[in-house]
Amino acid sequence: MRIAGIDIGSRTVKLAVLEDGQLILSRNTMTSYNPLATAQELMGDAVFDVITATGYGRHLIKGHLDCPVISEITAFARGARFFSSDCRSILDIGGQDTKAISLDQEGNLRKFEMNDKCAAGTGRFLEVMATALGFTIEEFSKAGLSAGKAVKINSTCTVFAESEVVSLTAQGAARDEVALGIHKAIVSRSIGLLKKVAVPGEIFFAGGVAYNDCVRVLLEKEMGQPVFVPSDPQIVGAVGAALSSL
Amino acid sequence: MTFNVSDVKPLINDEFTGEPTKRALQYISNQRASGMPVVGLYCGYAPLEVIRAVGAVPAILCAFADKPIPAAEEVLPANLCPLIKSSYGYIITDTCPFFGLSDAVVAETTCDGKKKMFELISSHRPMFVMDLPQLPDEAEARSNWATMISKLKGFLENTFGTSGTSEGIEAEIQATNIKNRLIRRVYEYAEKKPPLLSWQELYELSYLAQVATTEHLLPIFKEIFETIEERDDKGIYYGSPSSPRVLVTGCPVGGDSTKVYRIIEEAGGIVVAMDACSGMKPFLSDIEEKTGDPIGAVAQHYLEIPCSCMTPNTRRLTELDKVIDRFQPDAIVEVVLHACHSYNIEAYKIMTHVKEKHNLPYLKIVTDYSEGDVEQIRTRVEALLESI
Numbered sequence: 013m014r015i016a017g018i019d020i021g022s023r024t025v026k027l028a029v030l031e032d033g034q035l036i037l038s039r040n041t042m043t044s045y046n047p048l049a050t051a052q053e054l055m056g057d058a059v060f061d062v063i064t065a066t067g068y069g070r071h072l073i074k075g076h077l078d079c080p081v082i083s084e085i086t087a088f089a090r091g092a093r094f095f096s097s098d099c100r101s102i103l104d105i106g107g108q109d110t111k112a113i114s115l116d117q118e119g120n121l122r123k124f125e126m127n128d129k130c131a132a133g134t135g136r137f138l139e140v141m142a143t144a145l146g147f148t149i150e151e152f153s154k155a156g157l158s159a160g161k162a163v164k165i166n167s168t169c170t171v172f173a174e175s176e177v178v179s180l181t182a183q184g185a186a187r188d189e190v191a192l193g194i195h196k197a198i199v200s201r202s203i204g205l206l207k208k209v210a211v212p213g214e215i216f217f218a219g220g221v222a223y224n225d226c227v228r229v230l231l232e233k234e235m236g237q238p239v240f241v242p243s244d245p246q247i248v249g250a251v252g253a254a255l256s257s258l
Numbered sequence: 259m260t261f262n263v264s265d266v267k268p269l270i271n272d273e274f275t276g277e278p279t280k281r282a283l284q285y286i287s288n289q290r291a292s293g294m295p296v297v298g299l300y301c302g303y304a305p306l307e308v309i310r311a312v313g314a315v316p317a318i319l320c321a322f323a324d325k326p327i328p329a330a331e332e333v334l335p336a337n338l339c340p341l342i343k344s345s346y347g348y349i350i351t352d353t354c355p356f357f358g359l360s361d362a363v364v365a366e367t368t369c370d371g372k373k374k375m376f377e378l379i380s381s382h383r384p385m386f387v388m389d390l391p392q393l394p395d396e397a398e399a400r401s402n403w404a405t406m407i408s409k410l411k412g413f414l415e416n417t418f419g420t421s422g423t424s425e426g427i428e429a430e431i432q433a434t435n436i437k438n439r440l441i442r443r444v445y446e447y448a449e450k451k452p453p454l455l456s457w458q459e460l461y462e463l464s465y466l467a468q469v470a471t472t473e474h475l476l477p478i479f480k481e482i483f484e485t486i487e488e489r490d491d492k493g494i495y496y497g498s499p500s501s502p503r504v505l506v507t508g509c510p511v512g513g514d515s516t517k518v519y520r521i522i523e524e525a526g527g528i529v530v531a532m533d534a535c536s537g538m539k540p541f542l543s544d545i546e547e548k549t550g551d552p553i554g555a556v557a558q559h560y561l562e563i564p565c566s567c568m569t570p571n572t573r574r575l576t577e578l579d580k581v582i583d584r585f586q587p588d589a590i591v592e593v594v595l596h597a598c599h600s601y602n603i604e605a606y607k608i609m610t611h612v613k614e615k616h617n618l619p620y621l622k623i624v625t626d627y628s629e630g631d632v633e634q635i636r637t638r639v640e641a642l643l644e645s646i
């Protein structure tokens with residue numbers, strides 16, 4: 013049987029299809045103003061027997077596909093175990109939200125925390141800051157990694173932080189040092205959530221921001237725990253949804 | 259979430275079904291038209307028995323809508339509890355009909371935000387601020403609070419030119435006890451698995467029962483019991499036997515913040531108990547009768563309200579234990595209004611207590627009266643219910 017999961021996030025839509033315990037299809041695309049059409053397009057010719065939806069737009073598609081839905085939190089809890097069978101602490105930094113989840117030995121949800129309703133400390137925050145500094149996302153992470161020291165960013169709000177960055181560079185602060193400061197800010201916000209739930213051992217890091225090496229390195233250092241990033245960190249929620257179709 | 263059959267007769271079956279505020283408004287308008295002064299209140303600590311004993315009718319003032327908040331924020335800081343902002347906004351935009359009917363207002367020194375907000379509205383109506391002791395178990399607390407209650411009585415008597423007697427207060431104590439016992443009998447049907455009533459019905463009953471006298475409620479109770487016993491006979495219930503049962507605790511919830519109840523039900527849960535002031539808290543205990551010191555008995559009763567403005571507020575945990583034992587929830591949801599520090603901090607104790615003592619999953623939701631966070635709340639609530 014082919015089981016599928018679709019994760020309709022605020023920034024991207026992801027589709028995963030599994031067969032016999034193997035991930036056989038993984039797709040993702042940017043969310044548009046019409047997430048339903050985006051989701052339908054993404055599913056296109058994909059073949060599957062059952063599908064479960066998750067993510068911010070899950071209820072939107074439920075009515076159209078007549079499929080079950082699960083929350084992102086449960087989806088990430090299940091999906092993480094697919095990639096790392098004994099993981100217990102999970103951090104997901106997506107486009108507009110951050111989740112920290114912990115599981116018990118058996119993989120049941122133990123505790124979770126999510127960020128407040130604003131985009132501070134999420135993928136969107138990084139995008140805005142990279143643009144403000146004139147970097148692509150890749151350059152931005154590299155600049156952070158290469159900086160010798162960090163310029164402290166005081167604002168947590170995306171809008172205020174952006175103007176803070178603009179004025180820091182106008183005052184002559186080095187771009188890479190500001191970049192490191194921003195990465196530190198996002199990591200310290202995530203750690204605030206993670207410390208409320210995490211258990212000792214490896215941290216499973218998912219979501220688009222997990223591609224960012226600078227965030228990963230800082231996270232490892234600040235938490236003092238190893239951080240594992242799966243091969244496709246953005247697909248975790250969709251895989252978890254697929255697994256719950258069974 | 260619905261009943262298992264359609265066309266169920268509402269618990270309170272009148273033209274105001276689903277509109278508890280309008281029902282209360284009509285009741286208070288009628289009382290006022292018959293010559294009774296109206297006393298506006300904002301909090302569960304206002305001693306209703308004394309207000310009634312001086313011949314006045316209590317009115318719960320509006321505090322639960324988002325609408326007047328922008329007006330309030332022209333004066334108040336945005337980073338303040340929405341209940342306080344809403345209360346103030348209603349007054350300055352002159353849109354709270356209950357305030358319009360009020361001849362006096364009773365206020366208490368509960369949290370800092372309310373205390374300072376009261377100062378700003380004190381010029382609008384004769385107002386009496388009661389100094390609430392916040393260490394309720396100290397020896398002086400009861401006598402100090404009793405003194406405040408006596409002073410309140412004097413203030414109301416002077417303002418309205420009426421007088422209340424000790425016998426009158428004693429009679430009101432006994433009336434409250436009759437009312438509270440009847441309400442607790444109604445709650446027995448919410449304890450059932452599945453429950454026989456919806457959260458809306460429980461909420462409407464609390465709303466009416468805080469303003470109406472026991473005498474006026476008796477015929478309504480008669481009908482309520484007929485309705486509910488009929489449900490029992492016919493096997494009518496709310497939700498489904500497999501729906502997770504949720505107890506909601508924390509800050510008062512009403513009007514726009516009932517979005518949380520709605521979301522819980524949309525996620526497949528049923529709200530079986532609401533232990534805040536807006537729900538069951540006022541009715542869960544009795545006032546001691548025939549003590550010879552009715553003001554002292556009233557003082558004792560209200561001091562025992564387990565509000566987070568008290569410290570260390572251990573009673574909140576013991577009361578919560580009782581509510582958990584009675585209603586057998588599968589999960590606890592705590593609603594904390596934005597910038598309500600006392601409930602927010604106390605939430606940590608509640609979380610630890612329900613997890614360790616009752617092994618129940620717990621979720622804290624920090625929210626305000628806007629609709630902006632509905633989807634975020636939904637994700638959290640769904641995850642909570644999925645984890646049961």
Ligand code: SF4
Nearest residue numbers: 301302303368535565
């Ligand atoms: S929660 Fe506390 S302050 Fe608020 S109404 Fe109840 S008793 Fe009053």
Ligand code: SF4
Nearest residue numbers: 339341369509595598
């Ligand atoms: S909810 Fe908290 S902050 Fe708001 S009025 Fe009540 S005690 Fe005060």
